[in-house]
Amino acid sequence: MNDNISAFDSKEYDMQIKRTLPYYDEIYQQVVDLVKTCNPNALNWLDVGCGTGKMAEIAFKNIEVEKFTFCDCSFKMLEIAKERFTYPNTEFILCDIQEISYFNEYNVITAIQVNHYLQREERKKAVQSCYQSLKENGIFISFENFAPFSDFGEKIYLNRWEEYQKKQGRTSLETNNHINRYNRDYFPITITEHLELFNNCGFRAAEILWVSNMQVGIWGIK
Template identity: 20%
Template sequence: MTPEAGGCDAGAVSNEPSHSASRHLALDVADYDAQIRRLVPYYGDLLREGVAVMKALAPPAPRVLDLGGGTGALAEAVLEALPEATVTVLDVDPEMLAVARGRLARFGGRAVFVAGRFTDALPLSDVVVSSLALHHVPDIAQKTAIFRAVNEVLYDDGLFLNLDATMSADPALTALAYDHWLREMGARGVGEAEARGYFAAWAEEDTYLPLADELAALRAAGFPHPECFWRRGPATAYGARKID
């Protein structure tokens, strides 16, 4: 899922000579943020809910890893809300990372950038977060492997938090979630045909799994008490603490 239906990196940074790089980055961030709010219901709520859970459960001065951090929206929310936190933004796309770098420059050394994949060796962390990124993992077996790797790099009492779209094992309930998504897009001026076009484009690279499967995968990966913290339509904040 991406504001540009063509792919996560499409249009992230352009090379028009008439604008300064920093102005470009600012425009890209503003465009991206506006678009994602148009297309993804409750995106702002998801970030707020995630940050609230983190504030409640993270240790002091947490080392946070943001998987698929993209343009840095979640990292920015974390860095603002937790003044002692440091955030490593990991993303496979160097153009997204360039935008995140510009957006997070004001936080200095509290924001670190890593070009890499979810499946690469991950840094030890107090909190691992992700927003709208792990739906790029195509099946539950690969997702379970990533959850296991996350569990291994979390310190004891660490927290994993995923903010993403989830569906249901019951097709009727999945249909309801898509109806909800359509309604919310409609309320932001996205007509049904355009919305269905986005769904079709995203379906080529995104997989929204049943929430029950996500929670079961977390349990299989070594998190004893996975939990859904917040859900509205497809928008879901879920995760678990690492407990021995």
């Protein structure tokens, strides 16, 4: 059994996720580029589902961060992040995204590959929690697996994803097990539903940042 809700144990997460998720490093660069465009000043940043700290690694290299809060529901993931980042302007919170209780505190909140593990009502609660934690004009950026619009599209996308993983050296059993997690261990929604959710939670603007394979980046401004 894994020590977190992702497909991989925390000790092997960073190695395995790159073999599984196309453009994994590019996803984080896209986030940083958008943040720099929207708000180039010193930032209070909350990363929900922080894992081992990949978002922080990229953020600290590219942006002036006044405070960075690491948040994850996995104790093991959070411990790895604590070992990696010993800066004085960091904070570590063991918490589920639905339980975030800040108000008007952060300029940026990110959730990378987090919310697709939630059911629809849970997902709505999670996005609402992030919305209320943002300052006015703050930005929320979420990257998730998404659901295609048709059964045919779903089949094509999943086959393509399976082939990508095989090219990265994963076995047929590993790739098959991962593909079978779709709608069993995580519950994607369409890109249209993503945008509607952001609008319904109060964001005055909701846009698409990035789409590739079965991953989408959505951002909203409070």
